[in-house]
Each structure stands twice: as C-alpha cells, then as structure tokens.
Amino acid sequence: MKFSKVPEATIRRLSTYAHHLEVLEENGEVVVSSANLAQACGVNAAQVRKDLAYFGEFGIRGVGYYIKDLADNIKTILGLNREWRVAIIGIGNLGASLLLYKEFFKNNYKIVAAFDINPAEVAGRVSERTGKPVEILNPDQLKEVAKDRRIDIAMITTPASEAQKVADLIAQTTIRGVLNFTPAQIQMPKGFEVKNYFFTAVLDTVAYLLKWKRR
Amino acid sequence: MKFSKVPEATIRRLSTYAHHLEVLEENGEVVVSSANLAQACGVNAAQVRKDLAYFGEFGIRGVGYYIKDLADNIKTILGLNREWRVAIIGIGNLGASLLLYKEFFKNNYKIVAAFDINPAEVAGRVSERTGKPVEILNPDQLKEVAKDRRIDIAMITTPASEAQKVADLIAQTTIRGVLNFTPAQIQMPKGFEVKNYFFTAVLDTVAYLLKWKRR
Numbered sequence: 282m283k284f285s286k287v288p289e290a291t292i293r294r295l296s297t298y299a300h301h302l303e304v305l306e307e308n309g310e311v312v313v314s315s316a317n318l319a320q321a322c323g324v325n326a327a328q329v330r331k332d333l334a335y336f337g338e339f340g341i342r343g344v345g346y347y348i349k350d351l352a353d354n355i356k357t358i359l360g361l362n363r364e365w366r367v368a369i370i371g372i373g374n375l376g377a378s379l380l381l382y383k384e385f386f387k388n389n390y391k392i393v394a395a396f397d398i399n400p401a402e403v404a405g406r407v408s409e410r411t412g413k414p415v416e417i418l419n420p421d422q423l424k425e426v427a428k429d430r431r432i433d434i435a436m437i438t439t440p441a442s443e444a445q446k447v448a449d450l451i452a453q454t455t456i457r458g459v460l461n462f463t464p465a466q467i468q469m470p471k472g473f474e475v476k477n478y479f480f481t482a483v484l485d486t487v488a489y490l491l492k493w494k495r496r
Numbered sequence: 497m498k499f500s501k502v503p504e505a506t507i508r509r510l511s512t513y514a515h516h517l518e519v520l521e522e523n524g525e526v527v528v529s530s531a532n533l534a535q536a537c538g539v540n541a542a543q544v545r546k547d548l549a550y551f552g553e554f555g556i557r558g559v560g561y562y563i564k565d566l567a568d569n570i571k572t573i574l575g576l577n578r579e580w581r582v583a584i585i586g587i588g589n590l591g592a593s594l595l596l597y598k599e600f601f602k603n604n605y606k607i608v609a610a611f612d613i614n615p616a617e618v619a620g621r622v623s624e625r626t627g628k629p630v631e632i633l634n635p636d637q638l639k640e641v642a643k644d645r646r647i648d649i650a651m652i653t654t655p656a657s658e659a660q661k662v663a664d665l666i667a668q669t670t671i672r673g674v675l676n677f678t679p680a681q682i683q684m685p686k687g688f689e690v691k692n693y694f695f696t697a698v699l700d701t702v703a704y705l706l707k708w709k710r711r
Contacts, residue, residue, distance in 0.1 A: 322681050323683070359707075360707030361700065374592075486511070489574050490689040
C-alpha cells in the first residue's frame with residue numbers, strides 16, 4: 282500500500298486526531314462525532330471526513346467514530362503501531378530538553394542514543410539535572426551505534442553551523458529519517474526523509490499574520 | 497496592504513530564505529541567483545520566484561538578487577523589521593530552553609516575561625543553570641504584565657492538560673499571537689493568531705514517510 286498522494290497537512294492533522302482520540306479514550310469515552318472531533322482539533326467536520334477518506338471508510342452514519350478503532354487505524358496509518366528508534370545529536374539546551382521529554386514514551390518513539398562532541402562534559406551536566414547517569418556518545422561512533430541500536434530517525438539539535446557536518450555523518454549510516462531543529466538548510470542524498478522543524482519559522486508566521494491580517 | 501491570499505507555506509519559506517540570505521551576507525556575498533538561493537534552501541528556483549512574486553519584482557534578469565535588498569524586503573514582508581515582544585508561559589524543560597535560546601536575539605523577538613505557577617521554585621532552578629538571577633512571574637499577573645510590557649506573542653509550554661487554562665488567560669489580555677507548543681488543541685476567540693508547534697506531529701510525518709514511501 283502506498284499513500285503517496287496524501288498531503289502532509291493531512292498527516293499532521295491525523296497526528297492531532299490520534300492525540301485527541303487518546304485523550305477521549307483515557308476519559309472513558311467510546312464514540313465521537315466528526316463534529317466533536319473536528320472542534321476539539323480546531324478544524325471543521327468536513328476536513329476530518331476528507332482527511333480520513335484518503336485511507337478508507339471509518340465512520341458510522343448517525344453514530345460517528347468508535348474512538349478506539351479510529352485511534353488504532355490512525356496509528357497504523359501513521360506507522361505508530363511500532364517503535365521508532367531515535368537518536369539526538371547535539372546535547373545543548375534543546376537537545377537536553379528533548380532527551381528529558383516525557384511525552385515521547387506515549388508516542389512509540391524511543392530515544393536510544395544521544396551524541397555530542399563533548400560527551401564527558403555534557404554527560405556530567407545532564408546527569409546533574411536528572412540525578413541519574415546519562416550516556417552521551419561521540420558523533421564519530423554514529424555509524425556503528427546506528428547499526429547496533431537500529432536507529433530509524435536522527436534529530437539534529439546542534440548549532441546551525443554544525444548541521445551539515447552532522448547531516449554528512451548521518452548520510453553514511455543506516456538511519457533514514459532526519460528531523461532538523463536548526464535554521465540551517467541541510468543537503469542529504471535521495472532516499473532520506475528530512476523535515477525541518479525550526480521554531481522561529483513558525484514564530485515568523487505568527488508575526489506575519491499579526492502584521493498583515495489585523496489591520 | 498494585505499497579503500491574505502499568500503499560502504502559509506510561502507511565509508515559512510520566506511523565513512528560510514531570510515535566514516539563508518543573512519548567512520550569505522555575513523559571508524560577505526553581494527548577489528545570489530535564484531538557483532543558488534533555492535538549492536541552499538532545499539527548494540527549486542521556480543518555487544523561489546513564485547514565492548517572491550506574491551510581493552513584487554525583486555530579481556534582476558541575468559544577475560539574480562541583491563542579498564541585502566532582498567533580505568530587507570523579506571524582513572519587511574514578514575514584519576521582522578520591528579521588535580516582537582514575547583512571553584513564555586510554563587517554565588519546564590522546554591520553556592527553560594526557550595528562555596535560554598540565543599537564536600532569538602538575531603530574529604527581532606525579545607522575551608520580555610516568563611511565567612510559571614511555581615515562580616520561586618522555577619526561578620531558583622533556572623538561575624542555577626544560568627548563574628544569573630531570573631525573573632519568573634505568576635500567571636495571575638499575565639493581564640497586567642502583558643499590557644505594561646506590550647507583549648505581542650505568548651508561547652505556551654505548559655503540560656498539555658494546562659494549555660486551555662492558559663489560553664483562557666491569554667484571551668483576557670492585549671496579547672494577540674499564540675504559539676502553542678503542547679499537543680493540546682486550544683480554543684481561542686476570533687482575532688487571535690494561534691499556531692500549534694507540537695514537534696511529535698512532525699516526527700509522526702517522518703515516521704509516516706519512512707513507513708510508506710520507502711517500500
């Protein structure tokens with residue numbers, strides 16, 4: 282099965298739907314209407330139906346969606362019914378936050394390795410925050426560790442000036458997914474799935490909207 | 497002037513172009529071709545020209561773009577030729593990282609206030625990391641502080657379960673832009689520009705692409 286024509290905005294919304302369905306499930310709900318699911322997720326009901334229609338027929342007329350079924354289906358679509366093994370490269374403020382981020386455990390992402398060019402110093406600093414020993418590896422071990430620990434996705438949280446060097450290292454490994462948190466645009470060979478996630482770009486969008494739409 | 501029909505993807509790319517143009521400028525470059533700008537930003541030259549065409553005619557045939565002019569124009573378009581005053585609400589791991597994030601200073605965003613429901617405890621913890629005293633305010637001061645410090649944008653970095661409470665507080669202030677870092681979908685009255693920036697949604701996109709596109 283291939284879903285190559287599905288817009289990425291749909292995928293991001295599916296991720297939101299899945300999260301909200303989990304909240305409903307935790308609250309003991311069984312069924313949700315597309316209108317309620319839509320409202321909780323900040324879209325309209327037609328959008329929910331259109332997004333789901335890419336993947337099949339999930340709703341029941343006059344009832345809505347069975348929460349657990351729909352959540353399971355979305356997780357299967359997104360590939361969240363398996364574990365994704367993640368590495369963090371660059372353990373500064375942001376990298377350390379991600380390393381300590383509890384939300385990961387809910388989402389089938391497992392951080393299996395953390396890398397920094399100053400492993401000993403960084404391990405000391407992070408351990409101080411957690412009160413537990415933390416393993417930080419040298420990036421020159423990336424290729425070997427990626428294979429041994431079956432890393433799927435690398436998150437780049439170095440300074441922007443180091444991002445391409447890290448991308449070049451990743452290109453030599455078995456890792457195939459990259460989430461680039463730096464403002465640098467990284468070049469990678471074909472066959473890698475690279476997403477940029479630089480938050481000031483989103484902040485710029487808010488600034489733009491505030492500047493132009495509210496006059 | 498209103499640019500209400502410009503796609504948000506264009507705005508995000510403009511932000512990327514602006515960042516790359518700054519790097520070129522710092523390197524002493526004067527002119528860049530649309531092909532080179534495009535390549536550095538991970539898009540094609542036609543996309544660069546199309547994105548810029550929403551706002552006017554910037555290139556010179558056979559020359560390309562004057563880097564400083566184009567950077568200045570994009571900053572004006574995005575509203576980055578002025579200071580945007582930002583508050584961070586919820587100073588856990590992520591909030592503290594944002595508070596200490598140096599990239600802000602380059603981008604005309606100024607963090608003017610930080611809020612947490614445990615101000616004293618959090619101020620102590622953050623001060624330990626920075627070696628300097630840090631002011632953390634109680635969220636019940638938000639309305640007053642937002643007005644006094646002319647806060648434009650609030651970043652919500654609380655646990656997801658608290659996000660709507662914070663959104664309700666923001667709705668009563670003069671703040672009009674919101675960047676929600678939590679997985680919760682927040683509801684706000686009309687007139688607010690709200691963007692969600694929950695990073696596992698992007699990670700989910702990478703997982704989806706790895707699952708389906710590489711078979």
